[in-house]
Structures are given as structure tokens and as C-alpha cells.
Amino acid sequence: MCQTKILHHSSEGCVTYCYACEGIQVIFGTTALRLTQGQFESFYDYLTNFFPKYDRDCGTKRIMIPVTEHAVAMLLTVAELHQLHRLLEEAHNALGLVRLLKNLPLN
Numbered sequence: 180m181c182q183t184k185i186l187h188h189s190s191e192g193c194v195t196y197c198y199a200c201e202g203i204q205v206i207f208g209t210t211a212l213r214l215t216q217g218q219f220e221s222f223y224d225y226l227t228n229f230f231p232k233y234d235r236d237c238g239t240k241r242i243m244i245p246v247t248e249h250a251v252a253m254l255l256t257v258a259e260l261h262q263l264h265r266l267l268e269e270a271h272n273a274l275g276l277v278r279l280l281k282n283l284p285l286n
Contacts, residue, residue, distance in 0.1 A: 187269035191262045194270035
């Protein structure tokens with residue numbers, strides 16, 4: 180059974196971590212993703228390298244972000260892309276702390 184911890188939440192979404200299965204759930208807008216830690220890292224790295232290319236928002240959903248290898252994608256505006264990256268960046272930092280704390284010896 181999942182025992183989750185919120186890594187980060189905002190008005191745009193939420194990222195949680197499960198201590199039992201070590202999975203990560205990303206909720207953004209109307210999209211919910213269940214990812215392994217490796218998939219989360221890959222998704223975060225992709226967005227980190229991808230999002231600086233877009234700095235002007237024309238208000239239309241024209242940016243396609245692939246989510247899985249099964250032709251699933253998120254369609255976002257530039258503003259949404261930046262919001263998603265901020266959400267994932269905060270969660271990525273918190274996940275680093277969770278990993279660090281899990282490896283500390285109990286004394």
C-alpha cells in the first residue's frame with residue numbers, strides 16, 4: 180500500500196513520492212502521471228533542457244511534451260511549460276533530500 184509524501188504542491192499541481200513503491204506521481208492541470216524515479220528524472224531533465232527555447236507566450240497550446248513512449252503527450256502554452264518546470268524543479272530538489280535522508284544511518 181502506498182505511503183505518500185508531498186514533494187511539492189502549488190496552485191498548478193502536485194508531486195508526491197511513495198515510500199513503499201518509490202514511485203512518483205505528478206499532477207498538473209488535468210494530467211496525472213505515475214512515474215518511476217528514473218522516468219521522473221528523465222522527464223525533469225527533458226524539460227530542463229527544452230523549456231529555455233520558449234520565452235514568449237502567444238497564449239495557444241502549441242508545445243508538445245512527450246510523456247511516454249506510447250505516443251502520449253502534454254500540449255502546453257509557454258506559461259504552462261514554465262509552471263510545470265517550476266513544479267518539477269521543486270519536487271526534484273525535495274526528492275534529493277528524501278534520498279539523502281533514506282541513506283542516513285539510524286543512531
